Amino acid sequence: MGFSAVNTGNNLLFLVVSGLLAFMSVTGYAGMRNIKGLTPEVIPPAEIFAESAASFRLHIHNSKRHVTSFLVRLECPGGQGITFPLIGCMASAEGAITLTFPDRGYAAIDRITISSPFPVNFFTRYWTYASDSRFVVFPRLFAGMTAGDNGETERQGKSIRQDRGLDGELERIAAYSGSEPLRMIHWKLSARGEDLLVKEFGRQATPPLVIDLDSLPGQGLEQRISRAAWLVRRWVSQRPVGLRCGKMDIAPETGRRHGVKLLTELALYGRD
Secondary structure, eight states: OHHHHHHHOOHHHHHHHHHHHHHHHHHHHHHHHHHTTEEEEEEOOSOOBTTSOEEEEEEEEEOOSSOOEEEEEEEOTTSOEEEEEEEOTTOEEEEEEEEOOSSSEEEEEEEEEEEEOTTTSSOOEEEEEEEEEEEEEBOOOOOOEEOOSSSOOOEETTOOOOOEEEEEEEEEEEEOOSOSOGGGBOHHHHTTSSSOEEEEEEOSSOOOEEEEGGGSOSSSHHHHHHHHHHHHHHHTTTSOEEEEETTEEEEEEOSHHHHHHHHHHHHHTTOO
16 A cells, blocks of 8 residues: 555555554554553462362562553463453452473473553564462372371271370260260260260371381382372371381471471472
8 A cells, every 4th residue: 555655646545554554553552551561470379289280370460550451461381371351550460370280390480471462453462571480399199098107007098087085176976885084974965865975086196107108009109109199188187297208207297388398308209
């Protein structure tokens, strides 16, 4: 059209070409302005297991004081992304994406891409930001039997504990057999009937479980590590769990932080 305007000297064509060029310039500037001043961040979940879908949070902040951003899309490597219809001035938005990692060990999301077709969906403009999101992918979970070196009988992880104690949580109300101490009698319920009823508690002080990686069943090291990871996740909140990997020996403890420590050691075992 531009060549036609020059060759023919048609003023109308000059006006049309000038209008189109002006339109492209204005929309181009508006599109670049739309995605500038945006700061993306990827937030990994607390636990990521190999071959299992994990939900990551994508956070974006608009630092522009007077310009709202529209139709902003955040993408991570692999094509997973989320679109935010509107991000207000000095405001933030957040969404979730699902990512899966094939193997245990260190992993990272090294870049985040911001794109938008705003304002007329004629061009899509991109910015790529470097990301330093680095995290540990725990081993794949492989359910197995409880195994340790503390002399206890092997049992399935889903079995029900039948032991009773005096220091755990209340589990049920049972009939009085005569062997229970008097302080275990539930006097309020017993007063409603003819028989005495007692409170039965679970045992709080459970024996520790020490997981010996070399003694676990499995076809190869990776399957034994997966079984050990399952045992850690299954029991660490209920009883002390320790870990033995070659020359490394971690004493049994309970709690989420200790579980993360054990899973991290399993994830990095043999990857140095």
